[in-house]
Amino acid sequence: MGKLVVSLDGVVIKEVQITKDKTTLGRRPYNDMVIDNLAVSGEHAVLQMVGNDVFIEDLNSTNGTYINGKAIKKQLLAHNDTVEIGKYKIKYLTDDSADYEKTMIMKPGMQAPASSSSGPRSGFGASGFGSLGASTTPASIRVLNGAAAGREVALSKVVTTVGKPGVQVASITKRPGGYVLAHVEGSLQPTVNGSTVTGETVHLKNGDVIELAGTQMQFVQA
Numbered sequence: 001m002g003k004l005v006v007s008l009d010g011v012v013i014k015e016v017q018i019t020k021d022k023t024t025l026g027r028r029p030y031n032d033m034v035i036d037n038l039a040v041s042g043e044h045a046v047l048q049m050v051g052n053d054v055f056i057e058d059l060n061s062t063n064g065t066y067i068n069g070k071a072i073k074k075q076l077l078a079h080n081d082t083v084e085i086g087k088y089k090i091k092y093l094t095d096d097s098a099d100y101e102k103t104m105i106m107k108p109g110m111q112a113p114a115s116s117s118s119g120p121r122s123g124f125g126a127s128g129f130g131s132l133g134a135s136t137t138p139a140s141i142r143v144l145n146g147a148a149a150g151r152e153v154a155l156s157k158v159v160t161t162v163g164k165p166g167v168q169v170a171s172i173t174k175r176p177g178g179y180v181l182a183h184v185e186g187s188l189q190p191t192v193n194g195s196t197v198t199g200e201t202v203h204l205k206n207g208d209v210i211e212l213a214g215t216q217m218q219f220v221q222a
Contacts, residue, residue, distance in 0.1 A: 002054050002077070004033070004047075005091045011171050011182045012159045018054060023047040025085065026059075036185070039063050039086030047077075054092070056083060139179055139204075139221035141172065146215055155179060163190075168213035170197075172204070179204045179219070186213070 002018040016023075016033050024031045026044040035044070041061035048055045057074040058065035066084040067075055077083075083090040141162070142152045153160065155172055161184065163169035168186030172179055180201040183189050189197045190212045192204070204210075206221040 002049075003093050004083075005093060006033075006035070007089050007091070008087060008184055011173070011184055013161045013169065013171055013184050018047060018049060021049050023049075035085060035088055037086050037088065040088070044085055045083075053077075061085075137222050139174075139206075139219065141210070141217045142220055144209070144216040144218055148215075152220070162212060162217065163215075164213040170210070170212050172219075173201075179221070181210060 004016045005012060006014045024046050025033045026042050027040045028042040043059050044061045045056055045058050045065045054077045056077055064071050067081055077092045079094040081092045140152050140154045143149050159171050159173050161171045168188055169184040170190045171182050171184050180203055182201045183197055190210055192202050192208050192210055204219045208219040210217045
């Protein structure tokens with residue numbers, strides 16, 4: 001079974017399994033794979049699965065669909081092909097060797113488990129960039145406010161993406177030396193402990209409070 005790994009500016013933001021005979025890609029919310037960017041047409045392309053083969057077809061999009069740098073109309077995808085749509089790069093993989101976290105989006109109506117309100121928040125200040133240990137211990141993020149307050153999500157995979165599509169999205173990437181936060185989408189940068197993220201990535205420390213699209217989340221690492 002094939003999968004698509006979507007990245008923007010070198011940061012992986014989501015993974016999509018190809019499970020249907022027809023998978024649509026585009027900016028409109030009714031697509032199977034929504035890419036919310038003005039460079040992407042409302043109905044940009046479609047993936048068609050025929051047996052074990054997957055074809056991609058451009059749907060007369062404004063900016064075109066490219067595979068490995070070449071514009072295409074319809075083409076059979078091969079393992080490790082890179083599909084380019086706008087600024088997004090989508091890698092096609094035919095095995096399960098890559099280990100990426102599916103996108104986790106905070107939704108206003110998300111119900112939190114019955115639990116007490118958030119614990120003590122870390123002091124506000126600039127997030128540190130100090131050296132990290134050689135190994136990466138398990139970590140999670142805990143929602144501190146809103147309808148999902150108290151919800152905790154384990155950062156068990158390589159990349160977890162959080163935020164509200166079209167508003168503000170960030171990714172938390174698990175690396176050998178620790179976890180880093182990167183801004184993915186939106187005009188406003190996320191903040192860590194009240195300080196705006198100005199560089200490409202920020203190393204996260206236990207207790208750091210991330211604010212993204214009005215939602216506060218605490219990074220928790222044992």
